[in-house]
Amino acid sequence: MFVLKTVSLFLLLLLLINPAIKNVENENTKPVLAVLVDDSKSISFFKEDKSIQEFLEALQKDKSIVEKFNVEAFSFGNKITLLDSLSFLDGNTNVYKAISTVNQLYEGKIAPIVVLSDGNQTVGNDYEFINAKQKIYPVVFGDTVLYKDLKISQLNVNKYSYIKNKFPVEVLLNYEGKENVTSQFSIVKKGKTIFTKKVQFSATNNSKTITTNLTSTKEGLQYYTASIRKIEGEKNTKNNTKSFSVEVINEQTKVLVLTSVLHPDLGALKKSIESNKQRSVSVFLVDEFKNQINDYQLIILYQPNNSFNKIINDIKTSNSNYFLISGANSDWNFINKNQLGISKNALRQTENYGALFSNSFLTFLQKDIGFNQFSPLKDQFGEVSISREHQTLLFQNINGLETKQPLLATLEINNQKSAILFGEGLWRWRSASFLNSNSFQDFDTFIGNLVQYLASTKKRNRLEVAVENLYSDASVIDISAFYLDKNYQFDARASLEISVTNTGTKKVIKVPFSLMNNSYQTEIENLGPGDYSYTVSVIGQQIKKHGKFKVTENQIEEQFTNANSTKLLKLAEKTGGKLYFKDEVDKLKKEILADKSFYTTQKSIIREQSLIDWKWVLFTVITLFTVEWFVRKYYGKI
Structure with a gap:
């Protein structure tokens, strides 16, 4: 019993102390x-x-x-x-x-x-x-x-072009071979050759760059095929052809200028606006204008008076965008009566107003082109009041005194955009800009930015989709979408789906989008060559986006000889x-x-194990105590 008790207590104390036992193991790594x-x-x-x-x-x-x-x-x-x-x-x-x-x-x-x-x-x-x-x-x-081979290595072209404009195409041709060869490069649209050029190659002169300008004759997505004619002994001709596309946009902006007086500002405005070939300006005395304002994307009202009454009523009815320029001959009583959101307590005397650029203007991106150095504009003296939400691009500077009165401001309400310039004398600004930079570009860009904003009627869409116009059948088609809620904030709760239809076979496939960061993404694989239309829809909403793209037969992996x-x-x-x-x-x-x-490397690994993890030791202690209890019981010691 003494031995049993001693061993039991020893093992129990050993468990309480819980010493760690270290084992060294060798491990081979191939x-x-x-x-x-x-x-x-x-x-x-x-x-x-x-x-x-x-x-x-x-x-x-x-x-x-x-x-x-x-x-x-x-x-x-x-x-x-x-x-x-x-x-x-x-x-x-x-x-x-x-x-x-x-x-x-x-x-x-x-x-x-x-x-x-x-x-x-x-x-x-x-x-x-x-x-x-x-x-x-x-x-x-x-x-x-090595076989003789001609190929189109690279083709560079802009994605967009304006109608009746020329767009550049740059093609890099390469030749592999030792002989002198002659071939012909051509660009084809709908089976009609629109450009061709003879090219010669040799072992040393094995690369050619061809550049040409093509004319955009039709609005919409236009497809072209560039090809280099096969030479004798050429094994692989799949790299002799490459397709490309250009989206032709017809967005010529028509601007109407109506005036009550003849003034040098009219010529300056016309030249600045028409410096962009996609814009045209028509200037009329308000009494002589007999056309419809709906034919124009923007109406400029230069120094309006009572004779503008019908025009302003038409602007209100049609919700047209306009740019009002006041001056010494403006009738502010008439302007105030029409409740355009702007008013001025004008006196009969005039004042010169310098310009002070506002860095907090957010309507569109406009840099300071040295407005504070330009000659002051002339307008009737008085306090300006704007009752609608607006952004101020230029503040008034009166004889060196900086004010918070607007000189040029933009307004927007009920999808109608407008701007107001309180002063005549823009022609001096254009001249001063030329003297400062030896170019009219800065001033023309400033007027162009203002006209572009005012002439645009495009509304922000809640669903935007990024899809290329042209894919090869070897590529994975990556499509991303951006969906906004009614407050025009990104909505990560939506479920989006794209339906793709082959316009030839009418076969339809539907693929869901996955949310990745702040956009929806999906991939479509194994689409055969052909024309496809697609519809991206927000499930549970009547919001959809339609478009089309083309898949060409262009096995890039089969273009190597x-x-x-x-x-x-x-x-x-x-x-x-x-x-x-x-x-x-x-x-x-x-x-x-x-x-x-x-x-093979060998490393030694030292593993530590606590004695308390050895369950057999605890089992042995319990067994010894149990045996001791039975022995004592047997001899009547308990």
């Missing part, structure tokens, strides 16, 4: 062999899909390789993923992204990289200049023979690796198995 497999369409185009799968299996099933390395396989195209299966359907190749992702994944580890690819990259940074700490072993798949072994070789040399070809799997295995820099 190097990783990362195998990147090109899963893009170019592999199947070169008929290398079977070869690349056999090469991969030869690495994964080799016992020596598996004993030395942890083999990790990845497939890549536009993105990189753990290899599950290979389809060779990805429309783009990003070798740079694949290598950099693996570099980050195995940072600080021994992880040589084997790249099974044709070396042709269509998107992303140039992988030839990647900074990789791991050795890279590219394996070339595809034809390495051969594998890019030269670039893969540079990649291998830069990283300390070596280039191999598809029939050299045994040489590759021998190389990486013999490389002593790929070694």
